[in-house]
Amino acid sequence: MNGDDPASRQGNGRRQRHALRQHWWAWAAMALVVGVVLVASIDTSPSRGVSEQRRYALSVQLKCLQCVGESVAASQAPLAVQFREEIDSQMRQGRTDDEILAFFAQRYGQEVLLTPPSSGLGALVWVVPVVVVAAGVLGLAGVFARWRREAGARASEEDRTLVAGELARRHQDRDPEPAGPRDPDG
Amino acid sequence: MSRRTAALVGVVAVVAAAFVWLLATHSPSASTPTGSAAVGRLAPALTGTTLAGSAFDLDDLRGDWVVVNFFATWCPPCVAEHPELVRFADDNRDRAQVVSVAFDDTDERVAAFFRENGGDWPVLTGDTGAASLDYGVVKLPESYVVDPNGTVVAKLDGGVTADELQAVIDGRTP
Amino acid sequence: MNRALGLAGLLVGLGGCVIGIGVLAEGLRRDRPHLLRMGLPYALVSLAGAVLSTIAMQRALITRDYTVEFVFDHGSSSTPPLFNVAAMWSALEGSILLWGLVLAGFTVAVAWRFRRRLEDPLVAWALITMFAVGVFFFGLMLTAANPFRGVVPPVGYDGPGPNPLLQNHILMAFHPPMLYLGYVGFTVPFAFAIAALVTGRVGEGWLVETRRWTLLSWGFLTAGIILGAWWSYEVLGWGGYWKWDPVENASFLPWLTGTAYLHSVMVQERRGMLRVWNLSLLCATFALTILGTFLTRSGVVESVHAFSSGSVGPILLGFFAVIVAVSVGLIGWRGDQLRSPGRIDSPVSREGAFLANNALFAAFAFVVLLGTVFPLIVEAVNGERLSVGVPFFSRMTMPIGFALLTLMAVAPVLPWRKGTGEVLRERLWWPAWGGVAATVFALAVGATGPTVVLAFGLAGFAAGSAIRQLVLATRRQGWRGLVGRANGGMVVHLGTILVAVAFAASTSYIRQAEVTLAQGQTSTVAGHEFTYLGSRTVERDNRVEVISEVRVDGGRVYEPRLNRYRMGGMTIGTPSVRVGPTEDVYLSVSSTPDPVTGEVTIRVIVQPLVVWLWIGGGVMVVGTVLSLFPGRRRDPTAPASAPVAERGARRDAEIVT
Structure with a gap:
């Protein structure tokens, strides 16, 4: 695929061919392409109006209270059918998504919304994971910082000899070629 | 046991205990889905x-x-x-x-x-x-x-x- | 007769476990090797008991022995043979019996595998732990969840058969046993973790011993989850396969912690670090399997899968509490001894990546667990009722999924100890272009919305990285470059990437509509034409099928149907799906033909790439099997750490197996 095989290449030619990979502009070009694609993919279709898509998007956010663990989009229960009809009629009246969801929440309580609230006690379900993850990342960063400060433990000369000997033995076992300077890039 | 280990074990134990208590005291049958926001308000027009x-x-x-x-x-x-x-x-x-x-x-x-x-x-x-x-x-x-x-x-x-x-x-x- | 046989089997099984514990404990206390060698015979005794009970249950189901209450409730003369076998795990008591059987099987497998080392206290403790779990399950069957309770059936009685939902599709015969093999399999590493903690031998030896057991269980769990999703898709009639239902989450949680463990254990094997963490992950995984069973069986959370049954819930919860208490206690007790000697030199390194992976998986598991139990917490605190559903899980897990895909791209090319920007740029060149190409491709085929396009891009990036590793490995080692942990792991990565892409695309671009058609009428949904040709009725032993014939795009005729089961009068649909590599067209009937107008209402769901979920799952399983074969191993006597100097580090990474 990319000609990375260490045994068959000589270091110099490879280095030249791969020099491109170390240039920042090559990577910037990639980022640019991805950026343009992402911008181009932004969906501009309106979120108002009557459409199957919109009805589906709304009904997956509503819980079918008559059934067990199903959304209004999935269920065929009479209540779910009635909800879907109501969504249709409200879409025709030009209501926004938030207004339609609020309509159901006002009548059936918070429970009917599958999205937990963004205020009050219920908001904790959004906040707690973020806090826990942030704390975890900070903790890990702290541990790394401490390790770096204490980076005292170094390999002793004895360790180095041991490792070098072992590597030499290994390569003798494995390589039919005489051990020459190997390409560091493997 | 070092103090840090003890503290960590303590926290985990408390959280786990609270979790078990929560599951143990929740009675599934009592929670029929009734969610109605109408109670306590003026009756909707009929x-x-x-x-x-x-x-x-x-x-x-x-x-x-x-x-x-x-x-x-x-x-x-x-x-x-x-x-x-x-x-x-x-x-x-x-x-x-x-x-x-x-x-x-x-x-x-x-x-x-x-x-x-x-x-x-x-x-x-x-x-x-x-x-x-x-x-x-x-x-x-x-x-x-x-x-x-x-x-x-x-x-x-x-x-x-x-x-x-x-x-x-x-x-x-x- | 069947009852007596079954009860006898349960008693034998329980006896084998109890006496096994006693004998092994005595052997340990008095240091008697010949007693410790008895582990295998007692494991065989408990397996014999479990097999006997299972035979009795199957015999009762096959002969429709309605004096057994379980058969009285879940058997029927009209159930087809395959589903009659599967009826055993269609309800609580029988599924616990299956659990007991699998557990006894695993116990024998462990005792057999280590038959030459049974005198080792660590193995003895592991067996004691497994026997203890066995005591719990056999005890459960002899008390609260007895599959062999008796009943006097009225003359001419015929049972209702299993829940119609569960006898509607062949996958139901395989999904639960797979899941159980996964769940129960995690008992093995858990047992060794407990044994290592108890004996104080918290070095690395036992990890290597149990790695393959963990991998095997993980493979079964993966297969079980994917099969469950497939079953939902094929049966439930709304085109979905995963909806973050509490019971689905319960099976997903141990998968998450198990996956985290499979990665971080490599850091321990290699660098001797993260010992406490790994032990905690193993204990958590096992505890979560029990919690999952509790959630399924107690009805404490609302779910289509849940079936509540009296006193079993509290008992399972108690067992969960005991496991957590024992694990936390032991880890706390040995905590200081577990302090790892090593440290991570640089966050930009293989071990740094594994650490990040674990942080992400832990966060993932936390989000899923919190979301699942949050409604209970809120109700307990202030009595308010609220729901936590798909929108929450999608929004919270999406960034984690993206981070995991990124890590999946970068981590495999990182060297151990310390990586440099130069090395990364060199090795990520083609994978990165793979990612760029994937975004361009996604846009070209009409993907809208930056999140899906980004998912495609990251998936391409990660896939590029996995393929690069596989190509390098096969060039170096030929076909052996596909087996072994690292290479098989890359195959698993590819499967995971397929699942991730299919999940993102199918949930984002789902189109659905309901059409009401009279005979001969045609309607168009999402660019496809549907012609309703008519309905016919077929009488079967246990149900009446109303089959609607629908021609799709002027081609083949598809036959979604409604089944009305005679017993209980439940009506269940069987969707019909036109499966394609790029798009599935899913048809399900919402109502029988109107008696007056002859019109039917058909729900049409069009989703892209769904089939790749199942293919991706298959690739994951294949990758797991490849990982189980021994790859090229590092010589165990070779020193694991080389100097930090770059060349050395590079070599080090090369010989990772």
């Missing part, structure tokens, strides 16, 4: 034409207790609770009124149902979907008790008894 052909408006009944009963003739528990409603209506002619709202049903079937099972109160039929949404009806049958000031004070679901309704309008906890 208007229409009754089976008998006269105009109906819930607001005209201010000053009396009203039991708004959502039902359907095809729903077995609705059929089962009907005699209780009849008994309640007979016992409280002076101060309470029952109103039935038929859901997804035909006039003929509803009329036949009342002829057979009794009950002489107003019945709303036809396009009643909006009303059931306004009240937050989840599963038939459901009864909403509206006090003389027009506030919904209770929601009773899954078949009512006359005693339960009596208890509500007498101000006792059912």
